[in-house]
Amino acid sequence: MGRAYYSKKLKDFLTDDNGRILGELTNNHQFALEEQQRNAWIQQIEILKNELHGLDSGHIMFEYSIPRMGKRVDVILIYAGIVFVVEFKVHSKEYLRADIDQCLDYSLDLKNFQEGSHNVQLVPILVSTEALNFDNNFEKFRDEVFTPIRANKNNLGDIIKKISEQYKGEPIDADKWENSLYKPTPTIIEAAQALYQGHDVKEISRSDSGAINLVKTAEAINTIIEKSKQQKEKSICFVTGVPGAGKTLAGLNLANERHRFGDDEEHAVFLSGNGPLVAVLQEALARNNIENSTEKITKGDALQKAKSFIQNIHHFRDDAISVETAPIEKVVVFDEAQRAWNSDRTTSFMKIKKGIADFDMSEPEFLISVMDRHSDWAVIICLIGGGQEINTGEAGLPEWFSAIRNLYPHWNVYISNQITDIEYTGNQKLEKLFVGLKCFAVPDLHLSTSIRSFRSENVSNFVKSLLDCDKEKAKQLLLELKGKYPIVLTRNFEKAKQWLKDNARGNERYGITASAKAHRLRPYGIYVESDIDAPQWFLNTKDDVRSSYYLEYVATEFHIQGLELDWTCVGWDANFRYENNGWSYHQFTGAKWNQIRSEEKITYLKNTYRVLLTRARQGTVIFIPEGDIEDKTRKPEFYDGTYNYLKEIGIEEI
Template identity: 35%
Template sequence: MTQIARNACGWHGAINTFLKVLEQDWLQDLKNHHLVCMNMEADESQIRAWKNCFNILQVQLASAVKMRADVGNWTIIFEYELPRERGRRPDVIILANDTILVLEFKGFGSIHQAHIDQVSAYARDLQHYHAGSHNRLIYPLLVLTQSKGAEKTQDGVLITSPFELPDVLQSLVDTTVSSTPIDPLEWLAADYAPLPSLVNAARILFQHEPLPHIKRANSARIPETIAELVQISRQARANNEQHLALVTGVPGAGKTLVGLQFVYENHFGDMGSKRSAVFLSGNGPLVKVLQHALKSPVFVQDVHGFLKRYGGSQHWLPEEHIWVYDEAQRAWDAAKVQEKRGHGASEPEDFLRLAERMNSWTLMVGLIGEGQEIHLGEEAGLEQWNAAIKAMNKPWTVHCPTRIASVFSSAAHIQTSDLLDLTASLRSHLAEDVQLWVKRLLEGSIESAAKTAQAIRDQGFDMYVTRDLEKAKQYVQERYLGQEEKRYGLLASSKARNLSNWGIRNDYNYTKNLREGPWYNDSQNSDRSCCRLHDVATEFACQGLELDFPIVGWGNDLLWRNNKWVSPPQPRSQAHNPHQLRLNSYRVLLSRGRDGFAVFVPPEVQMDSTYQALVNAGFHQL
């Protein structure tokens, strides 16, 4: 093998070559590759699985070549590691002329949904992120080594026994090649650029590595949005002015990623050793997770600590002239600031007064989410930014998308740009309709949600509902077995009172001890990792963050009754609209998944109608 091939996979060659290779030589190549990829020796169970796969393919591929001679010229690749995704290795990939076959072998006689979704995700990610696989036919195959049954297709995956494999392979590949055959060396060397998770993206930024650009990210206009913000900052500095720029977008559209990259690129800027920009968030868990991942408290800071230092009657001035405030629509109103910091100005007014005290240029960037206000004092939204501008002494220029320009009647100047509106979700791979589905579900439009759910599944985003929590846990553990970078964990609403009875400890006295940094960042075998499926993150600990596959506990704080969502009365609540905060909390919980999510509904009579509503809205039963 060439060096590129050796680094990319365990073994590759023509099927005719494979049929002549000695098992011990082939096996040693796979062991060596595993050691390089995982920095550890392959264990006995892995070696047994490899040997079983070898023996099956030696017999079945020989039969396939007898049936059709050109099969021997196809390329077979073992243990190809998806770059940047440590531990994700399809068992076998076959490059058959202009077609790609992705095979996953499982030592079972029965079908497990987790195995179907695992091989389906391999095929999906190759299709979208692997440059050598774009515009190629890709078929995911699940080979059940203990099965003797006939082939079948489920959720787009062809499931077969070893004995049916020769017929299946040749049925999927035309004898006549309609497009340019795949060059195996070019395929192995092709770029693979998945969208990084928010935490991984921050690490990449901080390590001076370029963020991977994928077609999906570029179509969401993230580079153009950052360029627009750069231009606005230059305008503010050149004219020594005060500017407010607002970037809007649905959950998962990449607002936080835009803010992080913009701050990073301007962190030192051309001002020498002085910091030019800072990323601020009132989302304590997000701050902790990013600081933990970056091993630095400077790049990302808590907004309340920032304003405690510089706001109100303080006379301190920050070094930075660019302040990026994540989830700025959740800024505290005057009453909340009075309660927490002892003065009667809202956070937007506090920021703008600080800007005017700077006696220099400033750019305030607000990243605006939609429908995610979940704390008391966060319900005033965008309007209080306009009220803050009205109370200022200096003229302010507002930059915003066209659709919210009418809010800012107090601005001296308004410059609209729809580059500041991120409308396509990145968090959910290509599932553009996830946010629409969540919206329709929480509006109570169950039939409309069901129609959207089908489009979501067709794009490779998986949504399950179950009344057995152990089934959901088994599913994620099976699906991500050996994929060390993958993250799954338990999420739940903080107000659900019945979930603790079913093993989801979401009560305040328990969740207050959650250490968000290790929970999101630690390896799967760490006791503090989310993947242990023990500790629970509520809406407050997961907002702005993500998991590959969350398990969401749906509790008795939001129930389906008489064709609408209802929440229990909260007579002591100080919220303007407690029911809306419940809906927003579930909007957050249902928007955290990258590959999909599962919802656990406790098997209680009071939850029956809620479970049925979720099934009717398009969830598959696990």
């Protein structure tokens, strides 16, 4: 079966028996067929035959797959050099905004991720069969996607003919278009849902030569697991990568592949200390499970199932403290392992919060000790982001190496030989880090290219050069981003919010982000002290005040690390300011700014802005206030240096 349940030349569809068409759709349907779906297909077939009978050529496809979204377009019609993306709402009397956005989302997915659609016109059409006629304006976005068209069962054909006459394009080879490469970059939420539903990582990840091949990384890790299993060894491998390179996707894929309920030999789990990420993914999987289940399932049951696949690492740790036996899992994936706590932070937490007075281990030491309880084999996969430590006591990669060297030298260590940046090594030489370890180099364990931003892979490199004050490199990289990934600047918060709304289409998600220490953005309506409900903020729709779309609640680095939006506004406060040709680091305490002198806290603050500036998939607006000469905590000079530096690099003001 191809990507569509039914794919024929239009003339063959028009003469094909309705029962035979329905039979082909039914046979290719992978789930239990509900009466509602069957009746919808019958209606669609009849409407299309009535409305398209006058067209002289073309190709039609029913139920065309959009793997990244885990959905199928009702109908694709290729006619007059145009791709019509048709979504039916049978019996509907209204053109609902959610349905319009859904149809546009399908068109944008095809435009962005399917090679055959890159250079053609796409027309999203919502067919609310019983709705009144709508006076459509035929308008296109800059990328040749039309603004959504509204049609009903009686005027669909006329609308298609009218658009075809006005916007006729070069002929499209339908077979070539249908089978052209599909190279998506899903959000981590979409990826988790797709993997959980049984999609292969090859279906939902890019495979072009310009992006990291996640399949190679998966193969490298699976080879290590199989070797450890056969030779009864204990191994730890470190998957490193730039922000957005697909580390979490690689980890989710591995946990999903080896997540075998009831198999004591091979149970795997995805663990993360990132509370918001875990909560968002668990909620997203539960909602998706309820939506797609053919049987009635409660929210509680759906959440429980999701929690057995994705767990909070601190819950895993607490369970392990209460017993001395080995965990059921033989393979564990630790996401954002660079954020594991050092000995001081862990010991203090255990004494104060857990009442364990004699605990004296770092988090890496303890977590390895738990897996070391297995008598035969075990594998730990640590996902490490360079320059992502953002909180006190987060130890980074060196702490893991120290734990292995001092306590677990019998463990095999697998790591790429490409981790040379200071963000990974913490100013230590590689030879010093590796001494005393049974270390093996595996190049495919390092992901060097960001795939978060499908519009450009240079975003993380640009952010790095900006933060490193490498002006010339930043200028050059910004020029390469131009036209692909907009980064703009404003001193007006209302303008920033409007820019987000103007650029986002369909259900593309946007929101406000800022440093958790950006306390003097409060006069502008950016309240970092107000906590957000992460699942609601990341998952809820435009009509929910708790969602990111409302631009009322602000996500800090702690909420958004490991997740992403399509479009972001970064609120930039005076805690991180550019002056005297370099960065100056400050913390607002009481009623004034105090300069930060601790090297550790300086690193955390710099990494905070690295996280904030790399969360958008499609574009970012940076809001830097003008300050207030009457307010000693918001003096204009606290902000002007940063604003002028970003302008000098070439970031345009809106």
